[in-house]
Amino acid sequence: MAIIDPIPVDQLDPEKFQTRLELAQELMVPDTLFIQIMAHAPGYGEALFDAMYQSHALGNVDHTLKEIIRVRLARLAKDDYFGALRSKKAQELGLTEARIEAGCGDFAADNQFSDAEKWALNYAKLMYTEPKKVNAEFYDLGKTFFSEPEIMELGAFIAFHYGLQIFMRTLKVLPLDAA
Amino acid sequence: MDTDPDLIDEAFYNELKEHYSTEEIVELGAFIGFNIGYHTWFGTLGFYPMFTPDGRLVDQEESARIYGDKPISHTKGAMQRATENNSDEAAE
Numbered sequence: 001m002a003i004i005d006p007i008p009v010d011q012l013d014p015e016k017f018q019t020r021l022e023l024a025q026e027l028m029v030p031d032t033l034f035i036q037i038m039a040h041a042p043g044y045g046e047a048l049f050d051a052m053y054q055s056h057a058l059g060n061v062d063h064t065l066k067e068i069i070r071v072r073l074a075r076l077a078k079d080d081y082f083g084a085l086r087s088k089k090a091q092e093l094g095l096t097e098a099r100i101e102a103g104c105g106d107f108a109a110d111n112q113f114s115d116a117e118k119w120a121l122n123y124a125k126l127m128y129t130e131p132k133k134v135n136a137e138f139y140d141l142g143k144t145f146f147s148e149p150e151i152m153e154l155g156a157f158i159a160f161h162y163g164l165q166i167f168m169r170t171l172k173v174l175p176l177d178a179a
Numbered sequence: 180m181d182t183d184p185d186l187i188d189e190a191f192y193n194e195l196k197e198h199y200s201t202e203e204i205v206e207l208g209a210f211i212g213f214n215i216g217y218h219t220w221f222g223t224l225g226f227y228p229m230f231t232p233d234g235r236l237v238d239q240e241e242s243a244r245i246y247g248d249k250p251i252s253h254t255k256g257a258m259q260r261a262t263e264n265n266s267d268e269a270a271e
Contacts, residue, residue, distance in 0.1 A: 163216025
């Protein structure tokens, strides 16, 4: 029995959720299960999905880089749900499992990643393991690779996804495809 | 959730359901997760609140002096520092 029973899709208000359910099926991060769980709290299904979609699928920072970061964070959070999901858009852009694995491993010594990508991966790595190292000097280095809006995009993306991964971890759910 | 998420298991949620509705549990869980993520990130940005505990608009330098370099209770110095500074300005 699920800790939180997902609301059946046919019981979700189509006016609020139809487009979001379609976007979820199109991107698969999150899948519709996330909406079905968050929709228990009025307004949350819409707001949290929108923020998740905006921060991951839209914006100026490379979506495939954010996808690697997202999987890395899910593993840190020990969240099986988000850790198993894969962005269809990132796959279509050419992101492979091998590159995701490389990004989740010792990326600093891996020449397939540019210095900008290494900084972004390190940003995600340090944020919840050694946040004191994410200091003014660290941000100064980041500004040589990314604009301030892009750094805000990355930071908000990392914070938002990691926070919800921690919550989803406790619910012990799996992606719909794997459940 | 922040310090020992393994303890938040099915039994924990069953106990929670005695006190809160499913709607409220999802609301609480998402709220807590969101805050875990954002507090750490915001901490790296080095921002301080725009207002003192007694409601004065201050610059970042003064706010840093009032609130200190790590989050603590407002009653452990921040209130006093904000009030002292306010009294000094009034005297001038």
